[in-house]
Amino acid sequence: MVYCSGQEAEGETHEHTILLATWDGRAVHVHNFAGTTSIDVHHAHRYAGKTAPAISGRPHTHRYVTITSVDDGHQHKIEGVTGPVVPLPGGGHYHLFHGVTTVNGRTPHRHTYSGRTGGEV
Template sequence: MHTHNFYGGTSYDDGHMHLYQGTTTPSPEGPSHTHHIYVRTTTEQMHDHLMDVETGPPIPIQWGHVHYFSGTTSINGAHPHSHRFGNVTNPSK
């Protein structure tokens, strides 16, 4: 079993963006495994957003592998809105 750390920033919408960071759920090694990401963004303008997404399959790199993930956050805020996000995880640990 292994996990990946991840971090990044959302798209800039409704006059602001949010940052995020966390660790994926554990998964066994294998050619087609994925991980789940479930994390809240930073609080900006008195609200945050939930990110709930499954990564793609492993992408081999020189020192292990990473996973691509992307999606849309929950809809929150005084003016209800969402943000887009996309990134790759750090190599497995």
């Protein structure tokens, strides 16, 4: 989220990242995620990020988006929505995710990816 105060000099911008702790009075949380794509055209990519916030304590999913590492001279975008909550035995939960990257590279191709998020942050 970006906030501009309107007091910047012409041509300058001023921004802050705002981390939400509540939404409409309810607690929210995010998850870390990371992994490695499939091997296609003789290489794979690494990726990592945080999901978008979701309201805690109710059924939900999270949007996610990130850019892969640069391998073989290019990178790919990863974007999607996690699956529903998977409860952990001692409390908390995680989400499964999977998808296909954008097409890129000298030989145009895409990679598949899948994994599970970490616990709530």
